[in-house]
Amino acid sequence: MFQWMRKMRKQRRKPWQEVLVDEEGTKKVSASVKKNKQILEHAYHACADLIIRSFATKNSVENNMLIAYLGGTANVEEINEHVMKGLQSSNRPLDGLKALEQSVAITDTKKIHTFNDVFINIADGKPVLFAEGINTALSLGMSKWATRAVEDTQTEPVIRGAKEGFVESMQVNVTLLRKRIRTPRLKLKTLVIGDYSRTQVALLYIDGLCDPELLKEVKKRINGIHIDGVWDGGMVQEQIQDNQRSVFPQILTTERPDVVCASLLDGKCSLIFEGSPNTLILPTTFFAFMQSPEDYYVGYMISSLLRMLRFGFLLIALLAPAFYIAIVTFHQEMIPTTLIMAMTSMREQVPFPALVEALVMEITFEGLREAGVRLPRQVGQAISIVGALVIGQAAIQASLVSPAMVIIVSITAIASFMIPHYELSISVRILRFPLMIIAGVFGLIGVVLSVIAIIVHLASLRSFGLPYLEPLAPFKKHGAGDSIIRRRLQHQTIRPHLTGKTWNKYRRWKE
Amino acid sequence: MKKIMLFIMTISLFALPLNGCRDSNELEDLALVMGIGVDLTEDEHPLVSLQVFLPQGSGQSGGSQSQSKGAGGANQSFIATESGQSIGDAVNKIAKRMSRRVYLSHNAVLIISERMANHRLREVIDYCQRTQEIRQRTLLFVTREDMPKILNYESVLEKTSSISLLKEEEKHLNLITTIRDVSLMKTGPNKPIAIPVIKLRRDSYDPREQVTKIIGSALFTDEQMVGMMNSERTLGILMMNGDFRNNTFTFKPKGRKGKLSVNVQDIRIRAVPTIDRGSWELSIHLSGKGMLQENTTTLNPMNPVDCRQIEKQTAKYLASMIGKGFKQSQCVGSDVYMTYEVFERSYPHECQRARAHWATVYPNIHLSVHPQIQLMHSGASNS
Numbered sequence: 001m002f003q004w005m006r007k008m009r010k011q012r013r014k015p016w017q018e019v020l021v022d023e024e025g026t027k028k029v030s031a032s033v034k035k036n037k038q039i040l041e042h043a044y045h046a047c048a049d050l051i052i053r054s055f056a057t058k059n060s061v062e063n064n065m066l067i068a069y070l071g072g073t074a075n076v077e078e079i080n081e082h083v084m085k086g087l088q089s090s091n092r093p094l095d096g097l098k099a100l101e102q103s104v105a106i107t108d109t110k111k112i113h114t115f116n117d118v119f120i121n122i123a124d125g126k127p128v129l130f131a132e133g134i135n136t137a138l139s140l141g142m143s144k145w146a147t148r149a150v151e152d153t154q155t156e157p158v159i160r161g162a163k164e165g166f167v168e169s170m171q172v173n174v175t176l177l178r179k180r181i182r183t184p185r186l187k188l189k190t191l192v193i194g195d196y197s198r199t200q201v202a203l204l205y206i207d208g209l210c211d212p213e214l215l216k217e218v219k220k221r222i223n224g225i226h227i228d229g230v231w232d233g234g235m236v237q238e239q240i241q242d243n244q245r246s247v248f249p250q251i252l253t254t255e256r257p258d259v260v261c262a263s264l265l266d267g268k269c270s271l272i273f274e275g276s277p278n279t280l281i282l283p284t285t286f287f288a289f290m291q292s293p294e295d296y297y298v299g300y301m302i303s304s305l306l307r308m309l310r311f312g313f314l315l316i317a318l319l320a321p322a323f324y325i326a327i328v329t330f331h332q333e334m335i336p337t338t339l340i341m342a343m344t345s346m347r348e349q350v351p352f353p354a355l356v357e358a359l360v361m362e363i364t365f366e367g368l369r370e371a372g373v374r375l376p377r378q379v380g381q382a383i384s385i386v387g388a389l390v391i392g393q394a395a396i397q398a399s400l401v402s403p404a405m406v407i408i409v410s411i412t413a414i415a416s417f418m419i420p421h422y423e424l425s426i427s428v429r430i431l432r433f434p435l436m437i438i439a440g441v442f443g444l445i446g447v448v449l450s451v452i453a454i455i456v457h458l459a460s461l462r463s464f465g466l467p468y469l470e471p472l473a474p475f476k477k478h479g480a481g482d483s484i485i486r487r488r489l490q491h492q493t494i495r496p497h498l499t500g501k502t503w504n505k506y507r508r509w510k511e
Numbered sequence: 512m513k514k515i516m517l518f519i520m521t522i523s524l525f526a527l528p529l530n531g532c533r534d535s536n537e538l539e540d541l542a543l544v545m546g547i548g549v550d551l552t553e554d555e556h557p558l559v560s561l562q563v564f565l566p567q568g569s570g571q572s573g574g575s576q577s578q579s580k581g582a583g584g585a586n587q588s589f590i591a592t593e594s595g596q597s598i599g600d601a602v603n604k605i606a607k608r609m610s611r612r613v614y615l616s617h618n619a620v621l622i623i624s625e626r627m628a629n630h631r632l633r634e635v636i637d638y639c640q641r642t643q644e645i646r647q648r649t650l651l652f653v654t655r656e657d658m659p660k661i662l663n664y665e666s667v668l669e670k671t672s673s674i675s676l677l678k679e680e681e682k683h684l685n686l687i688t689t690i691r692d693v694s695l696m697k698t699g700p701n702k703p704i705a706i707p708v709i710k711l712r713r714d715s716y717d718p719r720e721q722v723t724k725i726i727g728s729a730l731f732t733d734e735q736m737v738g739m740m741n742s743e744r745t746l747g748i749l750m751m752n753g754d755f756r757n758n759t760f761t762f763k764p765k766g767r768k769g770k771l772s773v774n775v776q777d778i779r780i781r782a783v784p785t786i787d788r789g790s791w792e793l794s795i796h797l798s799g800k801g802m803l804q805e806n807t808t809t810l811n812p813m814n815p816v817d818c819r820q821i822e823k824q825t826a827k828y829l830a831s832m833i834g835k836g837f838k839q840s841q842c843v844g845s846d847v848y849m850t851y852e853v854f855e856r857s858y859p860h861e862c863q864r865a866r867a868h869w870a871t872v873y874p875n876i877h878l879s880v881h882p883q884i885q886l887m888h889s890g891a892s893n894s
Contacts, residue, residue, distance in 0.1 A: 353537050
């Protein structure tokens with residue numbers, strides 16, 4: 001059966017070249033400029049933005065040169081300055097590839113033999129230069145894409161620490177990393193995903209820290225993806241994580257270069273996508289989602305306290321409505337007498353059972369939250385006022401919900417915003433609703449059983465072979481100092497052992 | 512998929528028999544019982560009064576109204592009374608006629624009338640210990656007052672009378688007995704139990720001001736009320752049991768004019784039991800601290816000699832207070848000081864033998880108190 005499966009997979013897997021390129025792609029670069037031009041024009045028919053320019057060198061009568069690029073992707077000034085000028089005024093005869101290379105004043109050139117590569121380089125924004133009599137084309141690394149300037153991260157802001165975040169250009173993003181880790185050991189391998197989009201993906205790792213097996217596995221999983229186009233890491237994350245049905249994310253997403261650098265030094269690897277500011281870090285444990293990069297920049301005491309606080313609020317975000325429902329409908333003896341007296345008075349006019357009340361409020365809040373994301377900025381404020389009034393005041397006035405429920409909903413909302421990484425807070429939001437229903441049906445026992453079930457599930461998860469609850473379950477002594485608490489950096493001398501045999505044990509240079 | 516199904520099945524299997532929608536009670540369907548009163552009718556049937564919390568739909572509509580009512584001392588509770596074959600029967604009758612479910616879990620106090628306490632305390636304790644909803648921490652009181660009246664009085668400070676009684680527990684100034692305490696006390700020979708006695712007092716200054724006051728404690732032997740000890744002597748029981756916090760004692764020192772008020776605190780007790788040729792002796796070593804609060808005598812606390820004098824007089828007063836209380840309990844044969852336990856720790860065999868006829872042993876125990884009080888604070892005045 002395994003053999004059959006393997007065969008099936010082999011059949012399904014097609015090299016991307018075949019899909020992308022038509023018959024022209026298989027053709028070789030010809031020695032005749034005219035012929036090359038014909039092929040290009042045929043392949044790029046109805047592409048108004050393709051610029052093909054034939055021209056002659058100084059000591060030639062006929063047009064013996066051809067340059068082609070996509071308008072807007074290449075640096076036009078540089079082409080004019082370093083290519084056209086040089087070639088048109090050069091006296092040297094172009095009698096071979098070497099002479100051609102020398103007459104072009106550009107560092108990044110590449111020899112191309114097939115039209116397949118020609119198309120790829122043009123798509124990447126690199127102008128391709130053909131010359132009469134030479135059956136090899138030259139790609140010139142002069143691409144220039146429109147990109148946003150490096151700005152503050154909007155989604156992961158910190159008070160202390162670097163403010164700059166990734167942008168939509170892979171090259172800029174890699175520069176941001178190179179700026180922080182200045183060693184040739186920082187390796188970068190490019191992969192391509194997306195049969196049409198041909199999105200470049202950079203796989204970053206540090207040689208000697210990252211396990212080669214892990215890299216192999218990442219590459220294998222990425223090569224298994226078959227998709228037209230990839231616009232964000234999330235589209236890949238969904239397809240390469242170990243348990244794709246789990247609500248919990250098993251790959252960390254970040255917009256911050258410092259987070260990526262720290263992870264790389266831990267022996268993890270990172271995926272940077274062309275066109276997306278979100279990078280993926282893998283393997284990842286549950287605790288990485290509960291940590292903010294700021295934890296390492298401010299004192300160990302406050303960051304330990306804040307981490308504990310975050311875990312407390314994680315429980316609140318997950319369980320507060322469920323506990324409220326369970327206690328109010330099943331375990332009234334648990335409420336202090338004075339409180340229950342106040343609560344009975346409050347609930348006297350509410351027509352719904354606590355479960356319905358809680359569901360209505362939570363769903364309203366989720367709606368408000370979603371609306372808040374989509375709203376144009378100008379009307380956002382108006383809606384938030386309406387939302388606050390609807391949830392807070394009017395609902396109580398209309399006796400639809402009790403004031404206690406409003407408190408529960410708002411503390412849940414606050415708690416869910418305390419989770420540093422958005423993906424985990426989504427998981428908590430999803431899990432909250434089944435928990436509420438279970439609490440309404442089975443009471444506290446149901447809640448406790450569900451929590452046990454969630455923990456069992458968490459313990460069974462793995463991220464690229466790394467147990468999801470790693471420093472605590474299985475317990476790792478040196479890792480535990482950086483989980484719920486953060487020990488002083490002097491004491492965190494041992495690098496976490498992730499997967500595989502490669503384990504550079506000490507956090508310092510060791511040959 | 513199979514795994515998930517198995518998982519859900521397991522959860523359901525575990526959860527189903529334990530709890531379910533059928534057990535749910537919405538808050539607004541509960542009649543919260545705040546206090547229970549147990550009395551006897553003319554024909555010797557238990558008469559149960561339940562103080563039920565009256566939720567006043569607060570929130571917006573009645574906001575201002577309820578406030579003004581609250582200031583006027585609106586009653587936040589009502590009393591439901593019913594007699595029956597037994598206490599449980601009576602409660603059941605109330606539950607039948609009430610529109611909401613009678614919910615006893617938040618019951619804070621249980622008041623037993625003296626008539627009931629005299630001979631039938633056992634029924635009350637039995638009901639409390641068996642009924643699941645009743646908390647072990649429910650406070651017990653005995654009263655001579657009219658039963659519904661003492662539950663129904665309007666407390667000025669608290670929402671209901673039961674809550675004002677509940678606050679007694681936090682004051683640590685009086686003996687407080689919970690059902691759990693009774694269960695523990697009952698294990699001694701003769702089942703000695705002490706339960707505080709309350710009385711309704713109307714303040715002459717403000718006619719609205721009504722308070723329940725603890726005037727002493729009822730002593731029980733074999734679940735029958737045998738006597739009553741006054742409030743100050745009850746403090747001796749507290750001291751011996753280690754529950755004493757602080758109290759101000761006012762007394763006249765011997766041979767002097769004027770009075771001393773000393774706040775005694777940090778009492779430590781060491782009880783040394785001895786059985787010497789059939790005579791049972793218990794010596795109590797008591798040490799504590801005193802804060803002089805008022806001094807109208809000629810004793811000067813700044814003077815070391817006078818200071819010793821004050822300490823000595825305070826100690827003497829405490830010793831006599833404990834001694835009197837102990838004597839009284841010996842007279843009625845109710846070992847509320849738990850001396851049996853103290854002896855049992857040192858003389859297990861003798862106590863085992865004496866257990867059957869503890870009623871004759873206990874009155875003959877000789878108590879000697881060796882108090883030692885240290886004056887901590889004299890006040891700034893030295894006159």
